Amino acid sequence: MSPAHPHEFIPPGSRFHALASPFPMKRGGVLHGARIAYETWGTLSPARDNAVLILTGLSPDAHAASSAADPTPGWWEAMLGPGKPIDSDRWFVVCVNSLGSCKGSTGPASIDPATGQAYLLSFPELSIEDIADAAAEVVRGLGIERLACVIGNSMGGMTALSLLARHRRIARAHINISGSARALPFSIAVRSLQREAIRLDPNWNGGEYDDATYPESGMRIARKLGVITYRSALEWDGRFGRVRLDESASAEDDPFGLEFQVESYLEGHARRFVRRYDPNSYLYLSRSMDWFDLADQAGGDTLAALAALAGNGVEQALAIGANTDILFPVQQQQEVAEGLARGGAEAEFIGMDSPQGHDAFLVDFERFGPAVRGFLDRL
Amino acid sequence: MSPAHPHEFIPPGSRFHALASPFPMKRGGVLHGARIAYETWGTLSPARDNAVLILTGLSPDAHAASSAADPTPGWWEAMLGPGKPIDSDRWFVVCVNSLGSCKGSTGPASIDPATGQAYLLSFPELSIEDIADAAAEVVRGLGIERLACVIGNSMGGMTALSLLARHRRIARAHINISGSARALPFSIAVRSLQREAIRLDPNWNGGEYDDATYPESGMRIARKLGVITYRSALEWDGRFGRVRLDESASAEDDPFGLEFQVESYLEGHARRFVRRYDPNSYLYLSRSMDWFDLADQAGGDTLAALAALAGNGVEQALAIGANTDILFPVQQQQEVAEGLARGGAEAEFIGMDSPQGHDAFLVDFERFGPAVRGFLDRL
Structure with a gap:
C-alpha cells in the first residue's frame, strides 16, 4: 500500500483492498501495489447473497453513510442505513472509492512504488473500465461471487454498466441513477x-x-x-x-x-x-467519463450493448433520473432501461419531476428514496 | 470623439453619434464626449415612420448586414437586407452598438477625456438602462420621433424593454427575440x-x-x-x-x-x-445583464412592468425564442408577450422547436425568418 500523500483525503472508516499486482489498465500500462478504499454496512449473509455494491460519482469518497468506524454523516446518509431505502439490516452494502480518486484509492497523487515519487501525470490513462475492474476485485476479495444488486450514481452509473459488461454474472440486479451508457457531447x-x-x-x-x-x-x-x-x-x-x-x-x-x-x-x-x-485526480476521472461508451464493445450499438448485460446475468433493473438533468439527461436512463429490457431483463425507467437536476439523487430523497426502496424490497 | 484604442474593434462601415455631454449614468457618474457606433440600411421615409431599430446581444457590433459602406457579411446577414425578413427596401433599419462595448461605442477601453488615459475600471457602472438611453439618443439624432419597431435579441431584448419603459412612445411595435424582462439566477x-x-x-x-x-x-x-x-x-x-x-x-x-x-x-x-x-467591456456588459430587472420600476411585478409598456405606446408585439434555450428560457419570452397583452397590446408568443438553444436566432433562419417577416409585414 502507498503511504498517504498530501493530496489524498481518506475518510477514517476506510478499509483497503490490495489490487492484484500488476493490475492491468485497459488503455495500456499497469499499476503495482495499488489499492481500493471501501466501506461496508450490515452483515454478509451465510449464503453471501445479500450484497449490494454502490459505485459513486466523480467526487465522493467511500463514506456513503455513518458507521461504527466513522459516525460522521456520509454523502448518502438519508439513503443508506438500518431501515433506510438501502436497508443495512437486510443488505450487506459495500461502497468503493473509484480507482484514480484521491479519497483513499490509488490515483495520481499516490506514490509510484517504482520511483518512490507521486505518480502525477505518469499515472496510466484511466478508463471507466479500470474503475469497474478494480471494484470487481473488491467484491471478489470480500468473498462475494454474485451481488444482489449494483447501484451506480452518475459516473458510477457508467462504472456499473461497465462492471456488468466485463464481469459476467457479477450481479443479479442493477439500479442506474442519473447515469448513462455513453458520454454525450454536451457533457x-x-x-x-x-x-x-x-x-x-x-x-x-x-x-x-x-x-x-x-x-x-x-x-x-x-x-x-x-x-x-x-x-x-x-x-x-x-x-x-x-x-x-x-x-x-x-x-x-x-x-x-x-x-x-x-x-x-x-x-x-x-x-x-x-x-x-x-x-490531477479530477482530470483523470473527468476524462474517463468522456471516453466511456458501452457500445465500444457492441459495434457502436448502445441498445445492443445494454441488451447483452441481461445475457450477462442481470435479471432486474431500475433506471431513474431527474427530468431537469442537463448533464446526464433522463433520455439516457430511459435508454439504459430500454436496452436491458430488450435483452430480457425486467427493467423499469422512472423520470422524476425533481427540480434539482443531476444532483437530485443527492437531495430529493422523497422521490429517489421510495423508488430505490421499492425496487430493493421486490428483489 | 475618443481616438481609437488598441482594444477597440470598429467595423469600417460604422457611423458615430455623439452623446449628450455630460451623459448621465443610471447608477451614478457621467460620461463626457461619449459616442455610439451605428450602421443603417434602407431609406428613411419622408414621414419618418418606417424606422426599425435593432439592439444586439453582448458581443455583436453594429454591422448586422452588408452595405455599400461595408460589403462584408454582417452577423444577421440572412435576416436583414433588400427582400429579407427585415426588408431594407421597406424599412430604414438602424443597428446600434451598445454603450460600453468595444466595437466603436464608448466603453472601458475608450479614452477618458478627463485624463487622456483609457477608462479601464474607472468607467462608470454600466446598466442596461444606460445602453437603452444611449440608443434612444441615436434614434432622436437621426430625426426619428417614433420607431415603427424596435427589435432586441438576447441582451438586446432587455435593452429594448428598458428603452420602451424609459422613452414613452418611442416605438409602435416590438419584437423580443430570446430576451427577457429580468435575469434569472441560473444565467x-x-x-x-x-x-x-x-x-x-x-x-x-x-x-x-x-x-x-x-x-x-x-x-x-x-x-x-x-x-x-x-x-x-x-x-x-x-x-x-x-x-x-x-x-x-x-x-x-x-x-x-x-x-x-x-x-x-x-x-x-x-x-x-x-x-x-x-x-473589461465584457465584464461591464455581462454585469449589466445580471442587474437588469424591468420590474425594478414596478414594485417587483414583472407583468405589471411589461403591461405598462403598452401604456407607453407599444401597440403590437412579438416575443419569440427557442424551446431549447437554457440561458433565456422561452418562459421568459412568453412572459414578455403575456405582460404586453395584459397592458392591451396585440402580443404574440412563439416558442420555436429550434435545437440550437439561445443561439437559434443567429442560425435557424427557417424558423425565425418567417416569424419576423410575418410580424413586420402586418405592421
Whole structure:
C-alpha cells in the first residue's frame, strides 16, 4: 500500500483492498501495489447473497453513510442505513472509492512504488473500465461471487454498466441513477472546459503542484461550472430568485464581486471543494467519463450493448433520473432501461419531476428514496 | 470623439453619434464626449415612420448586414437586407452598438477625456438602462420621433424593454427575440463564473492589461462557457455525437488535449473571439445583464412592468425564442408577450422547436425568418 500523500483525503472508516499486482489498465500500462478504499454496512449473509455494491460519482469518497468506524454523516446518509431505502439490516452494502480518486484509492497523487515519487501525470490513462475492474476485485476479495444488486450514481452509473459488461454474472440486479451508457457531447464539452480551467491555471504546472502552489483558481472554476450543470435553472429561480446578499456579505470594494445569493451559493460550493480534491485526480476521472461508451464493445450499438448485460446475468433493473438533468439527461436512463429490457431483463425507467437536476439523487430523497426502496424490497 | 484604442474593434462601415455631454449614468457618474457606433440600411421615409431599430446581444457590433459602406457579411446577414425578413427596401433599419462595448461605442477601453488615459475600471457602472438611453439618443439624432419597431435579441431584448419603459412612445411595435424582462439566477451564475474566469486570470490585473498581457486564458474560458450555454445538448448530440478528431488534429503529446469534435468546435469559437473583444467591456456588459430587472420600476411585478409598456405606446408585439434555450428560457419570452397583452397590446408568443438553444436566432433562419417577416409585414 502507498503511504498517504498530501493530496489524498481518506475518510477514517476506510478499509483497503490490495489490487492484484500488476493490475492491468485497459488503455495500456499497469499499476503495482495499488489499492481500493471501501466501506461496508450490515452483515454478509451465510449464503453471501445479500450484497449490494454502490459505485459513486466523480467526487465522493467511500463514506456513503455513518458507521461504527466513522459516525460522521456520509454523502448518502438519508439513503443508506438500518431501515433506510438501502436497508443495512437486510443488505450487506459495500461502497468503493473509484480507482484514480484521491479519497483513499490509488490515483495520481499516490506514490509510484517504482520511483518512490507521486505518480502525477505518469499515472496510466484511466478508463471507466479500470474503475469497474478494480471494484470487481473488491467484491471478489470480500468473498462475494454474485451481488444482489449494483447501484451506480452518475459516473458510477457508467462504472456499473461497465462492471456488468466485463464481469459476467457479477450481479443479479442493477439500479442506474442519473447515469448513462455513453458520454454525450454536451457533457464532454462541460468536462473538457473544467479540465481546461485547471490546466490553464499556471499553478497546475503540468500536474506538479504542492500545497503552496495548488491550482486554486482552476479548481474554483471547475467546481463552480460543475455545480451550475448539476442543478437546474428552474430550481434556482424558486430558491434564489434575484435576492441580493446583505451588504455586509457583498464585497463593496470589489466592483465585480459577489452580489446575488446565487453567487454566494456557488462560492460556498467552491470553498468546500477546493484544496480537498486532488486536481490531477479530477482530470483523470473527468476524462474517463468522456471516453466511456458501452457500445465500444457492441459495434457502436448502445441498445445492443445494454441488451447483452441481461445475457450477462442481470435479471432486474431500475433506471431513474431527474427530468431537469442537463448533464446526464433522463433520455439516457430511459435508454439504459430500454436496452436491458430488450435483452430480457425486467427493467423499469422512472423520470422524476425533481427540480434539482443531476444532483437530485443527492437531495430529493422523497422521490429517489421510495423508488430505490421499492425496487430493493421486490428483489 | 475618443481616438481609437488598441482594444477597440470598429467595423469600417460604422457611423458615430455623439452623446449628450455630460451623459448621465443610471447608477451614478457621467460620461463626457461619449459616442455610439451605428450602421443603417434602407431609406428613411419622408414621414419618418418606417424606422426599425435593432439592439444586439453582448458581443455583436453594429454591422448586422452588408452595405455599400461595408460589403462584408454582417452577423444577421440572412435576416436583414433588400427582400429579407427585415426588408431594407421597406424599412430604414438602424443597428446600434451598445454603450460600453468595444466595437466603436464608448466603453472601458475608450479614452477618458478627463485624463487622456483609457477608462479601464474607472468607467462608470454600466446598466442596461444606460445602453437603452444611449440608443434612444441615436434614434432622436437621426430625426426619428417614433420607431415603427424596435427589435432586441438576447441582451438586446432587455435593452429594448428598458428603452420602451424609459422613452414613452418611442416605438409602435416590438419584437423580443430570446430576451427577457429580468435575469434569472441560473444565467447570473453562468455570467458570474465567466467574469470570475477573466478576473482570476493574472493577466487581467485589475483591468490593466495590454496586448502583451491580454488575459487570454480567462477570455477562453468565458467564451467557451458562453458557447456551451448558448447551444443545446440535443443539437450537439445530432451534430457531433462521439466523433473523434483526426489524429493529425488531436494533440498526441498533450494528455488532456483535444480529442472529440465538440472540443474542437469550442476551440474554434474561442480562437475567433479571444483578442477580438475587450475583457473589461465584457465584464461591464455581462454585469449589466445580471442587474437588469424591468420590474425594478414596478414594485417587483414583472407583468405589471411589461403591461405598462403598452401604456407607453407599444401597440403590437412579438416575443419569440427557442424551446431549447437554457440561458433565456422561452418562459421568459412568453412572459414578455403575456405582460404586453395584459397592458392591451396585440402580443404574440412563439416558442420555436429550434435545437440550437439561445443561439437559434443567429442560425435557424427557417424558423425565425418567417416569424419576423410575418410580424413586420402586418405592421
